[in-house]
Amino acid sequence: MNVTESACAKIILCGEHAVVYGRPAIALPLPDLRARATASPRPAAHDMHPDDVEIIAPDIGARYWARQQPGRPLATIVTNTLAFLGITPEDANWRPFNLTVQSDIPVSSNLGSGAAVSICAARATAAFFGRPLSATDASALAFEVERMHHGTPSGIDNTVIAHEQPVWFIRGNAPEILSGAAHLPLVIGDTGRSVSTRIPVGDVRAAWQRDPTPMEQRFDEIGAIAHAARAALLAGDLPGLGALMNANHAALQGLTVSADSLDALCEAARTAGALGAKMSGGGRGGAMLALARDAADAATIDAALRAAGAARVLRSQG
Ligand code: MEV
Numbered sequence: 007m008n009v010t011e012s013a014c015a016k017i018i019l020c021g022e023h024a025v026v027y028g029r030p031a032i033a034l035p036l037p038d039l040r041a042r043a044t045a046s047p048r049p050a051a052h053d054m055h056p057d058d059v060e061i062i063a064p065d066i067g068a069r070y071w072a073r074q075q076p077g078r079p080l081a082t083i084v085t086n087t088l089a090f091l092g093i094t095p096e097d098a099n100w101r102p103f104n105l106t107v108q109s110d111i112p113v114s115s116n117l118g119s120g121a122a123v124s125i126c127a128a129r130a131t132a133a134f135f136g137r138p139l140s141a142t143d144a145s146a147l148a149f150e151v152e153r154m155h156h157g158t159p160s161g162i163d164n165t166v167i168a169h170e171q172p173v174w175f176i177r178g179n180a181p182e183i184l185s186g187a188a189h190l191p192l193v194i195g196d197t198g199r200s201v202s203t204r205i206p207v208g209d210v211r212a213a214w215q216r217d218p219t220p221m222e223q224r225f226d227e228i229g230a231i232a233h234a235a236r237a238a239l240l241a242g243d244l245p246g247l248g249a250l251m252n253a254n255h256a257a258l259q260g261l262t263v264s265a266d267s268l269d270a271l272c273e274a275a276r277t278a279g280a281l282g283a284k285m286s287g288g289g290r291g292g293a294m295l296a297l298a299r300d301a302a303d304a305a306t307i308d309a310a311l312r313a314a315g316a317a318r319v320l321r322s323q324g
Contacts, residue, residue: 007047008044008045008046008047009044009045009130009133009134010042010043010044010130011042011043011126011129011130011133012040012041012042012043012126012129013040013041013121013122013123013125013126013129013167013168013170014035014036014037014038014039014040014118014122014167014170015035015036015039015040015041015111015117015118015119015122015167016033016034016035016036016117016118016121016122016163016166016167017033017034017036017117017192017194017286017287017293017295017322018031018032018033018034018116018162018286018287019031019032019033019034019172019190019235019239019251019286019295020032020228020231020232020235020250020251020254020284021175021228021229021231021232021235021254022162022258022286022287022288022289023206023207023210023225023228023258023261023263023288023289024224024225024226024228024229024232025160025162025175025176025177026158026159026160026177026207026210026211027214027221027222027225028176028177028178028225029176029225029226029228029229029232030174030175030176030229030232030233030236031160031162031174031175031176031232032172032173032174032175032184032232032235032236032239033162033163033165033166033172033173033175034166034172034187034190034192034322035166035167035169035170035171035172036117036194036320036322037170037322038320038322039110039111039117039320039322040109040110040111040122040126041107041108041109041110041111041119041122041123041125041126042107042108042109042126043105043106043107043123043126043127043129043130043131044105044106044130045103045104045105045130045131045133045134046103046104046105046106047101047102047103047134048060048101048102048103048104050101050102053102055071055102056095056102057073057095057100057102058071058072058073058074058095058102059071059072059073059084059085059088059102059103059104059105059131060072060103060104060105061078061080061081061084061104061105061107062104062105062106062107063080063106063107063108064106064108065107065108065109068080072084072085072105073085077154079120079123079124079151079154079155080105080107080123080124080127082150082151082154083124083127083128083131083147083148083151084105084127084128084131086128086147086150086151087127087128087131087132087139087147088131090143090147091132091135091137093135093137099135101134101135103134105127105130105131107123107126107127109122109123111123112196112200112318113200114200114201114202114203114291114292115196115200115291115292115293116201116203116285116286116287116288116289116291116292116293117194117196117286117287117292117293118163118166118167118287120151120152120155120156120163121148121151121152121163121164121167122167124147124148124151124152124164125144125145125147125148125164125167125168128144128147128148129144141168141169141170142168144164144168145161145164145165145167145168145169146164148164148167148168149161149164152164155204156202156203156204156207157204157207157208157211158207158211159203159207160175160177161175161177162175162177163287165181166181169181169183171183171184171185172184172185172187172239174236184236184239184240186240187239187240188239188240188241188242188244189323190239190244190247190297190322190323191297191298191299191300191301191303191304191321191323192295192296192297192298192304192321192322192323193275193280193295193296193298193304193307193308193311193319193320193321194286194293194294194295194296194319194320194321194322195271195275195293195294195295195296195311195314195316195318195319196292196293196316196317196318196319197265197267197268197271197291197292197293197294197315197316197317198316198317198318199265199267199290199291199292200291200292201288201289201290201291201292202288203287203288205288205290206263206288206289206290207288209262209263210261210263213261213262221261224257224260224261227257228254228257228258231250231253231254231257234246234250235247235250235251235254238250244281244297244299245281247281247282247297248280248281248282248283248297249281249282250282251281251282251283251284251295251297252276252282252283252284254284255272255283255284255285258284258285258289263285263288263289263290264285264289264290265285265289265290265291267291267315268285268289268290268291268292268294270314270315271283271294271311271314271315271316272284272285272294272296273314274310274311274313274314275294275296275307275310275311276296277310278303278306278307278309278310278311279298279299279303279306279307280296280297280298280303280307281297281298281299282296282297283295283296283297296311304321308321
């Protein structure tokens with residue numbers, strides 16, 4: 007029997023980059039944008055690799071055997087998940103399977119595509135053997151892959167995606183689920199410029215190593231914005247939250263992780279009536295988010311982002 011599992015995209019409401027240095031951040035799931043993985047049993051007769059998992063990723067034109075290409079992210083998450091569950095090809099209940107992964111989440115757009123792909127692949131692998139993963143375990147397995155491929159991640163992406171709830175995240179602590187968070191009419195604009203998170207995160211680290219004091223001050227400023235944003239989010243104070251998003255964007259510009267394309271989309275959103283707008287995630291490209299007052303305003307902002315050159319726009323009740 008085929009088993010299909012999915013995982014959502016994410017957006018950072020506030021606190022990115024500073025979160026790598028121990029300050030708090032808030033991340034929201036984007037449930038309408040998803041990656042899916044299907045584990046399908048492979049007939050054992052004439053199977054050339056009965057002890058291996060065939061990975062099929064049509065989006066990137068990839069088809070390979072996990073144990074033969076161990077450095078690849080999907081191979082890593084599948085083999086790590088099997089090892090975590092203690093499942094080996096020698097087990098009586100081992101069944102050869104193919105894992106097919108497809109994603110609607112644009113790659114390298116700061117929307118959590120890598121973590122979402124890892125999490126749905128881990129879930130499908132585990133579910134195929136009747137061993138569903140907890141959100142905490144799925145998150146931990148995905149974090150190992152994030153670490154291999156993104157340098158020094160904080161863990162916020164895998165956490166919010168695995169829990170699929172708004173999270174208050176401080177590196178090294180258990181995440182706090184913000185179950186009382188207001189539903190936000192968000193408009194997300196993708197610049198269409200893909201950038202690996204590793205690059206801006208590495209640049210921030212280099213600047214911090216060169217001169218830590220001003221960088222620590224900026225991280226403190228972003229941390230204070232996150233605290234205020236948490237209060238606004240829980241109180242349903244959308245205008246207050248919008249102002250904090252604008253302040254967070256300015257602070258990220260100060261870290262040099264924004265880009266002309268992101269600044270232009272944020273400006274277009276504000277001119278079209280957004281309560282606030284900011285880049286999201288690593289930056290230098292990828293996505294931004296704008297907070298609308300209501301659904302009608304979201305439609306106006308959506309049109310303005312498209313007119314300003316956004317490659318994709320999506321709306322969410324994040
Ligand atoms: C990526 O979504 C957010 C960053 O803060 C990196 C991280 O936390 O790992 C830029």
